[in-house]
Amino acid sequence: MTSNAEKPATVSRSRYERERTAREHAEQLLEEKSRELFFVSEALSKHAAELEKAVEDRTAELNAALKKAEKDAAIKSRFFATMNHEIRTPLGGLMGMIDLLAMDEESRSKQELLRYAKASGLALSRIVNDVLDFSKMEAGVISFAQENVDLRALVESIGSMVRSDERMAERHFLASIDESVPERIICDATRIRQVISNFVTNAVRYSEDGPVIVRARGYGDSENEVLRIEVEDSGVGVEESRIKDLFQDFSQIPNSLTAAAQGTGLGLAISRRIVEGLNGRIGVETELGKGSVFWFEIPMISAPLNSVVEQEDFSRASRPIKGLRILLAEDNAINQKMLLTFLRRMGANVDLAENGAVALRKFAPQKYDLILMDVAMPEIDGLEAVRRMREQWSPDQLPPIVFLTAHEIPIIMEDAMALGATRVLTKPVQYENLQSGIREVMGLSDGDATPDAKGGKAKSDEDPETRLRKLVSADALKSHLTFMTIEGVVELVDDYVQDGLTIVDRIQTSYDSGDLDRCKMEAHSLVGSSSIVGFDEIADQARRIELGIAKLDAKQLAILLGGIGVGLRQIQDTMSA
Template structure:
């Protein structure tokens, strides 16, 4: 558009230039022509030549008159003398004129007749004495006179003839010359006319263009003025000093100021910043800006405005245009929106808080129920009651699981996921999970299989608990939706940059998930209808938690599923490998495993919990002192030494944290082990309790197993999953169910002896060959597997593998970890033995 216009302008200027050149050219031709023609015209006007022919011809005429006068005189006598004088004088005067006038003289000279003219004069003068003498003498000499006059005839004829010829020729030439001039003039005029015509056409076109443009401009300005006057927004135009130049209808309505009144006012009087700053309009620094300001109405009220300023310069004059919009309504709706948003957020927070509190509060009664169930297990005798009790316990466990899930997701929502990265061994984790879930799977007629590639995966840096949670959720999910089928946990590792990529697959042969639902299964509270008949229980949070954890670990999670054929959930994580040695040394060397009867102070506000816990502890032979809150507990601890204090955290009057501080501050039980009893399960809490001076944490609901482990000097199972896997209780329980209890005790004591012998043999290794060590290791690993001593078995399996593959294996690096592991395993086995004995007793 602009280039087009420029192009057109260029064409026009070229046209103008060409026309100008033509015009100048024709003018330069015309001007000299005009000069010449004007000269010629002047010459013609003054006409000094035209009557020359007549004058010369008159010479002959007057000569003939003179001759006639002589003739008349001769015929009529002297009375005709005056006529002769008259004719003579006329003739004489004519000759004189021809001689005197340069005009005639030149013409006659050019004709070559100057000599004849002079001859004529001479002959005339010869006649003068007769003419001026006496008439009588003239009369007497008339013959002579006539002869002399007659002698003039020939020169006169020659003068007239030649003179006229020359003159006619010259006139003709002049005429031709004039004709040429006129023709030239015509041509030049034609050219000039052409250029003028061209110019006229060009200007006519330009005129048309400008007229059209003017019309367009008019239309545009009309349109603009319509736009301005009908604009719902107020529009104000101001000059660079802020003086108002234009003020539209909407502005009149907005400010309540009439147009005529507004013109010339300063815009800063009407529009001010809505803060306390000085007037800012017009904003000369910026060509364009938009901000919120306050409008000053005529009636004194103010109105919130959104002001946009634009500016434009026309011929060095800068003009500012303001669009002002009344944003009262917008602000109101914004405020309303904000209020409702705040309300919604508050509601959301309240809901989340409620959920957290409720989950938390639900755990307390559950704690009671499960505790009582635990206690009753020993007292019920009939098969029917045992069945009821089992149902009760199972329902309670399921409920607890749900509450935990809700609590977990609430905590994740509230605080995000904090990963507790530490070295861990992947293989025992997987084995533990398989053994944990096998009974559940079996209950639904499912087979649960683990396969790893490579067979031993090894040690990694990561959050063990969260990884366990991922796999557990996937497994439990798969089991829920599969009946009489098969579930495979397939874990593979392959080296990538920065560690190993672990791929965990959980494949089932269950109902599968329709494709349209696959996208939603990882959302919260999603319970994809996989057939109403299956009546699957659950919160729908399990996969949501999995997704969050995997994302937090920087991994991916996904699924492949065919409805009716099964599902495959997969998780991919990159985990750095960990040094084996580093893990082995982490193992605690707490030897305090003998469960001697202890003086225990139990600080707990819930009477049910107190009752359950007292029952559990007293059954184990401990002496229990109860306190209802932290204050009473601390007072009791002040005066009396206890072996261990179990401290609830949330209590009326005084909480556990405060009570612990008081106890640690001084008194009889100042240095005693204090174990927190809490519903909180998160790892960072453990850290917190340690910081306030507690020695361990037991998560509710408290089982006999947990409390025994804590009292035995070990921290609770929730504190460190790794340690609990030293002995796989599930495997051991199954063994228990299979074997009669006396055989069980015998088997265990046999393993204990075998272990002691094995360790002793290793310590005195020099006496053994590698083959003997290999055999022993193999046998002992088998025993450990039967007993569920997973960690020990894994280490032994690795040793066995090494011994098989390599010659002259140095056993030294293996001894210390094996000793430690054996100590732990042995302690747990002893614990277990004590338990089964206790059960038998009960």
């Protein structure tokens, strides 16, 4: 189609009117559209504001709920810590007094009464522990530690406890830890011990003869390794219909062997909660009249080699406490009496301070070989007192310090260790525990603070190996001696000490110049060398620097470095004595 039409120069009135009508129509349409858009946009803004408000409200609600939950948990936690303290302190007093009476009592019949009293006291303290544990679990305030555990040593220590039980006099306790269980695993030693002890105690209680056998093995692939522990007895077993109640709270299986109800019936319920808290499983295989195998399985995590080991050395040589000059800071009159008697009986020369302030006044360098410091005291508590001593005196002017606490150790461990405490003992302190605790501490600080004050020099007639045995952890020494002579190890220790002292200086210098990375690196190297040579305590302190350097202030660092320095010098002194 082609266009031939010419366009005229002017347009008609009708064409003009049409165009105008069309324009007005278009304008009207546009106005309507604008209005429509306005309302839509307004509705959208309103909706967005509502949404934002809703999100804010919800966030505030959640925050409030979280705060409340945190507060509740803190209150509960504090309550249980207080209860623990309040219940254990008088109980400890009772038990201590019984111990004291028993020591002096010569009448056999009264001795027997005291033995009953002591047994009842122990039973009560077990029940108190059970109930407190259970309540803590109920309240959800229980936490699990992650520590390196030597399962073999742990089971062995349970074994030595069980073997001393008169019901086991004619029977055997057997432990079989498979090679699949690594030398050190990471878990909560106290809790694991609690579960195994509970199984073992039940096995003893519910069987008359035959051995009690503890077995442990690991299985599974490297991603999901599982530790399985079993405790077997050939006792009365459990009726099938009762199995499901076994792990329930307050359940107890009546049986002919337990004439009277014993315990709280909480043992297995607590065990179940512990195992579940460790992401594990618990169970039993049993046949009525033939015996039972109680077992639990938890994830097994191997501890890295050469890492710090916090384990008790059950074979530490006993050293005389006689003549030791001890400063005892304790405010509770009963505890004072008990501890004073215990310590005097051990042959120590004890100086009593009724509180932290008195202890501060009494203390002077060279005056004491050991400080026993209660944590909870009015006015100046034990931690504060030691803090002030650290401020006033240099680390090598302070003797070893042992804290005594009725709180659970983990709560104050951090503070105590930061203050360079050598050991923390929990109250109620029993005679044997106090004795072995002091021996251990003084054994560690051999050569520096050991008494023999009058004897003058330490026993320099010991051969190098004996001295090494006191210093170096048994495992490490054994491993050294597989490829080195004794002289070699002596040289190694000597090099280690020299190197260690230089590192201590370098950490301080780096810290002064603000080079925290360098501090960390130096501390790490000291952790490594200490672990390898076998000075676990020093490795531990160096690790505290390595891991905590960012948070340590100058004073805290000085305390830690001082502690390491003292440790190193003690090693040197012992070796060159």
